[in-house]
Amino acid sequence: MKTFVIGIALACVAMGIATNAYAVPPNEVLRIETNQTFTGACCSSLGETVTITEPKMVVPVTVTFSTDYRASGNGLIGISVNGHPCATEQNFFTFAPADGTFRSLNYEWVVAPADGLVRGNNTIAVCGGLGFGGGSITFGFNTLAVRISK
């Protein structure tokens, strides 16, 4: 009977841990509802940051950025992990005129431990900028989310 009760208790603990692991703390998601304009050539911080806590054994995280935008030219968007240089890969945005409309883009990055993740708190910031000649990009409504891989 004692063993049975211990078994049930262990099951409850396991369920509690599983539920907690799926909870998304508010700092892992960000929603912006005002237009923000950034100027300059790539690459600098574009002012949007989320954080995530890594367990003892660091695992990959998935970052998703979805935004409306308009831009005076072509450029690049990437992420900076814990202050490391902006990793833009091949994430281009293209010219979108300031005619009252926006274009939209959606990027997803998978960040591996080797990309600079550390145990505990990690900061992930959106970065980028215009290509040759500089200019500006305006973000409309947008969301940024990070979640740990399972």
Place this chain on the structure above:
Amino acid sequence: MSNYYKECKVSRLTIVRKHAISLAVLGLVIGIASSALAIPPEQVLHVDGPIAIAGDPCCFSFNETISMTEPAKPVAIVVTFEESGESDGAVAYLVGLIVNNRACKFFGSGFIPGIIETDTFQPRTFQWIVFPDDGLRKGRNTLTLCGGSAFFPATVTFRSFTLGARLSN
């Protein structure tokens, strides 16, 4: 001596059986918990088209709904809307969500720009984040696609789309 050996053997078997039952119960409970964490079908909607949505300028319901069940303390929902290309030219369109029959609102990017060339298809993905303060409540919550033309009455035709959501637990 023989009896003593037999009693020990029986006692060990009893202990092993008890542990086996406990492990089985543990496995069963974890299995049930994992099943509960799978995405329920009402949280995902896939529509094959073409789907023409006509109407006045933004915003009105597209009558396409998914639902989510929130725990006692509601948590944020991450919604993804993917459409595989719209076929009408030169129509700037907006897409958002109605949460629990409230007003149509934009929870992130939602702009589909006018297309210069007709019959071209550009897939798009939008990610929206709905916070508890946006009207989520304990129990069943409905999320309905909404939107409309940005400037004048117009029709947009999606080849197909998927609307999905995940609860934060």
